[in-house]
């Protein structure tokens with residue numbers, strides 16, 4: 715079994731909950747209440763800020779230039795089209811500065827701490843553990859609802875298209891390939907640390923959807 719399949723299997727119910735959440739189903743149907751979407755976007759923009767730092771750290775720790783190029787290209791996507799998606803959505807959803815800059819909720823803080831810890835570890839495999847979860851979970855929920863329904867507003871439709879399709883599948887294949895390749899070189903205790911970070915990240919993805927789906931009216 716591929717090491718990343720082993721890790722996903724370990725995550726069990728948390729993986730299933732994080733990839734089949736009603737938040738995502740309603741987003742794809744266009745029935746998600748806008749109060750929930752506004753709350754999610756404000757929290758997720760904070761997540762993305764720290765994600766960029768983690769991805770940049772992984773680029774800095776990739777073993778070769780060839781190993782780093784797909785991550786560097788993905789970084790340009792996150793800081794380009796994904797960043798402007800957030801800014802356009804804030805505007806289209808009439809979000810005030812206070813709404814956009816809401817204090818971080820517990821899962822956002824949990825993710826920020828986890829990403830900072832992985833980046834500060836200086837260990838490529840720990841950075842990859844968190845990156846693989848973040849992108850593979852999103853590919854998994856977005857793929858079954860891609861292409862988006864015709865009548866969806868862009869702040870729903872583009873959140874799907876940013877996380878599905880050939881290009882994004884390539885990002886996840888690359889990240890998984892990097893983690894699969896480094897895994898057999900690790901001692902058992904280091905593999906255990908990767909497992910622990912992977913499981914923490916999947917639980918946080920689940921908690922992030924749960925917190926976003928709670929009532930924010």
Ligand SMILES: Cc1ncc(CN)c(N)n1
Pocket residue numbers: 758761762825848849852919922
């Ligand atoms: C919490 C979270 N996890 C993952 C992603 C996908 N980049 C995201 N935007 N937000």
